Amino acid sequence: MQKLMIRFSIISILLLVFASCAVKTVKDFDKTEVTSQVYKSPYFSDKNEDYVYKASISVYGNNFGGIFIVKKTNETKHRAVFTTEFGNTLFDFEISGNDFKVNHIIDELNRKILINTLKRDFMLLLKENFKVSEQFENENFKVYKSPDSRRFNYLFVNKLDKKFSKLIHTTKSKEKINIEYLSENNTLADKIVIQHQNIKLRIELNKIIN
Amino acid sequence: MLLFSFGVFSQEQKMSESEISAFKNSVNATAKSTKTLTTDFTQLKHMDFLSKDIETSGKMNFKTPNMLQWQYVKPYQYSIIFKNNKIFINDAGKKNNIDKGNSKMFDKLNKLIVGSVNGNMFDENEFTISYFKTKDFNITKLLPKDAALKKYVKQMELYFDKTGNTVSQVKMIEPSNDYTKIIFKNKVINAKIDDSVFNN
Numbered sequence: 001m002q003k004l005m006i007r008f009s010i011i012s013i014l015l016l017v018f019a020s021c022a023v024k025t026v027k028d029f030d031k032t033e034v035t036s037q038v039y040k041s042p043y044f045s046d047k048n049e050d051y052v053y054k055a056s057i058s059v060y061g062n063n064f065g066g067i068f069i070v071k072k073t074n075e076t077k078h079r080a081v082f083t084t085e086f087g088n089t090l091f092d093f094e095i096s097g098n099d100f101k102v103n104h105i106i107d108e109l110n111r112k113i114l115i116n117t118l119k120r121d122f123m124l125l126l127k128e129n130f131k132v133s134e135q136f137e138n139e140n141f142k143v144y145k146s147p148d149s150r151r152f153n154y155l156f157v158n159k160l161d162k163k164f165s166k167l168i169h170t171t172k173s174k175e176k177i178n179i180e181y182l183s184e185n186n187t188l189a190d191k192i193v194i195q196h197q198n199i200k201l202r203i204e205l206n207k208i209i210n
Numbered sequence: 211m212l213l214f215s216f217g218v219f220s221q222e223q224k225m226s227e228s229e230i231s232a233f234k235n236s237v238n239a240t241a242k243s244t245k246t247l248t249t250d251f252t253q254l255k256h257m258d259f260l261s262k263d264i265e266t267s268g269k270m271n272f273k274t275p276n277m278l279q280w281q282y283v284k285p286y287q288y289s290i291i292f293k294n295n296k297i298f299i300n301d302a303g304k305k306n307n308i309d310k311g312n313s314k315m316f317d318k319l320n321k322l323i324v325g326s327v328n329g330n331m332f333d334e335n336e337f338t339i340s341y342f343k344t345k346d347f348n349i350t351k352l353l354p355k356d357a358a359l360k361k362y363v364k365q366m367e368l369y370f371d372k373t374g375n376t377v378s379q380v381k382m383i384e385p386s387n388d389y390t391k392i393i394f395k396n397k398v399i400n401a402k403i404d405d406s407v408f409n410n
Contacts, residue, residue: 050260055285056301065288066299071259078257085266085288087255087382087390088362104386106361180218208264209283 023170025154026138026143029136039130039144039155041164043181043189044205048070053205054193055082060200066090068205071124078126093118095126121194121203130155141165151176162186174198211312222349225341233348233370234332240375241330247272247376249397251280257388270394272327275410291408292324298410305410322359326368326380326392337366346372346378361385374399 045053051070058062070082077096083089092103100119109115130146130153137143137159144155148169156166165187169177175197182191195205225233247313248271255264268282281289291298325331332339337352352366362384366397369379376397383389 022249050262050264052264054288056304063304063306065299065303065304067264069257069260069264073259079256083255085282085290087253089370089384089388092386178377206286 023152023175025168025175026136026145029138029143032135032137034135035134036144037132039132039146039157041128041130041155042194043164043183044070044072044078044126045128046187047074049188051188052208054208056204056206058200058202058204067208078122080122080126085101091118093122094199095122098123117196117199117201120169121177124153124167124177125192125194126178175209222342222344225237225343225348229343230341236375238330238332241336243400245274245400246403247327247397247399248401249394251393252393253282254391254393255388256391270327271403271407272324273403273405273408276324277405278324278327279408281351289410291410293408300410306313322363326366326377331366331368348372348375 002099010064017021029095049072051066053070054065055068056065064084067083067087069079069083071079073079073094080093080095081089082091089104089106091105091109092102094101100123102115105115108133132144133147134145136145137141140159141156144157146153146155150171152170152172154168154170155164156168157163158165163181163183165181167177167179167181169173169179178193178195178197180193181189183189188207189205190207192203192205194201194205196202231358233336248269249268252265252267255266256263266282266286267284268280270281271277271279276292276294279289279291280291287300287302289300293311299306299308321336325333331337331350331352336356337354339353340351342349342351348370350368350370352368354360354363354366363382364385364387365383367379367381367383368377369381370376371378374397376394376399378394378397380392381389382391
């Protein structure tokens with residue numbers, strides 16, 4: 001009997017721990033049926049478009065800026081380049097699904113931890129097809145949950161205008177990266193804010209009309 | 211390919227030794243008598259994979275010996291001031307200062323930028339320089355010698371107006387062959403520029 005009691009207590013404690021650890025992202029949302037197996041991000045998907053943004057990066061209190069350029073170069077590949085305002089290339093990456101290639105990076109920025117951070121951010125930003133494993137909704141949003149290795153992406157789509165307005169990248173228990181999109185027409189993101197939760201890094205991108 | 215895209219400035223001819231020294235003398239004389247320079251500029255960033263060059267534009271102010279302000283107005287507000295070995299940035303209201311005193315790279319880039327504005331770039335220790343002429347321009351092509359600078363800049367090309375001996379176009383070619391071209395317009399020499407222009 002005592003054994004049973006102990007076992008029961010352990011289970012309840014574990015349950016409590018798990019419950020409190022569960023990611024807060026879709027707390028208070030209702031779980032619904034999965035209506036589409038794949039969610040397609042509308043942004044960065046047009047091969048004819050030059051996506052050019054003025055970037056403001058704030059990292060641990062330091063601010064710097066530049067120009068962030070994205071081009072979809074074929075069905076599966078994106079080029080992501082960052083230059084100074086004068087046009088000097090600081091880094092040049094190629095992203096294709098889970099493949100990531102550094103074409104060029106200046107010595108001053110060539111740090112593994114920085115490259116890995118940017119790699120994750122840009123892969124999230126440029127990912128087009130999200131496999132949906134679960135679906136949620138509240139009054140304003142439909143939320144698609146998509147597995148990403150051992151992590152997850154929660155995609156928030158506005159019910160009213162169907163705009164993809166937010167991506168939250170999480171582990172099982174914690175939100176790690178928040179990407180917010182502002183879009184006039186739902187195919188071009190006019191403003192993007194990438195906010196990290198565990199490091200003090202914020203990237204703001206404002207579309208330049210070229 | 212590169213030569214091809216230069217069709218507009220075709221018929222580039224190498225200058226003779228005597229033309230080179232005459233040209234250098236007149237540029238140096240102009241640079242010496244230039245106390246201030248203010249000009250509009252248009253910047254074109256060319257990258258092979260883009261369908262269109264990225265165009266930005268603004269105003270530039272220069273005052274001897276070494277105060278320089280680049281102010282981008284379109285399509286965004288951004289200004290960068292080089293003054294007393296420091297760089298002051300105003301990025302749409304967000305201000306940032308960089309002390310470049312300990313950065314050799316910044317110093318070199320600064321010299322490059324100031325030099326391309328006032329034409330004072332005939333430093334044979336820093337560059338391998340070749341000289342060309344067309345109907346409208348005298349052209350200098352500079353290959354950096356410094357290994358660190360070479361990583362950023364493969365070649366600088368300065369186009370000098372034959373009439374005024376001042377720089378009217380700068381082309382900075384990167385190691386990847388992508389380039390930035392800056393075209394100066396409405397140049398005014400020796401107009402009064404208040405020092406406060408160089409405060410952010």
